[in-house]
Amino acid sequence: ASHAAICFQQNTRDEVRKINGDGQIAGALAAERGAKQQNYIAFAQNQLGEVRTNAEIMGTVNTNQNASGRNTPMVQQAMSVRRLTPRECERLQGFPDDYTLVEYRKKPAADGPRYRALGNSMAVPVMNWVGKRINDALSG
Structure with missing residues (x-):
């Protein structure tokens, strides 16, 4: 099967x-x-x-x-x-562990806003790659 x-x-x-x-x-x-x-x-x-x-x-x-x-x-x-945990999502997006674990009203941020921030972000390695290509095109 x-x-x-x-x-x-x-x-x-x-x-x-x-x-x-x-x-x-x-x-x-x-x-x-x-x-x-x-x-x-x-x-x-x-x-x-x-x-x-x-x-x-x-x-x-x-x-x-x-x-x-x-x-x-x-x-x-x-x-x-x-x-997926927020930490796993951070890793998938190229952020350091606990990057979105910020303090909010003297407490650790809840998972919901962390997921939202990661979902609305762009992957760090991809943006780095795009930025380098733009810089190369403008310099070259």
Whole structure:
């Protein structure tokens, strides 16, 4: 039996459905917890449902993720879905750990505003790359 990745999306009526009918395309992540039209991913590593993990180093993302035995990078949650933490989102965007963990009214910032700030930001490595190319074009 095959255990391919499937993306589900919650619609405005709180119904969870496969995106595009086949679950192959995912929309953007929502910054707000409980927002409508969230995306949920469920998958296993290969046709046998085996998951290969490495606690120290995360593998690279490849273009053939649905093929069996490709060691697709993932967070193992026993075919369940979990939300990325603000720290994981910071890392994905290229920010230092706890970059958005600022004090607000003498308390640590809540997760919601942190997700919103990260969702509205641009990835640091990408913006660095764009900035260097603009500088090279203007200097060159």
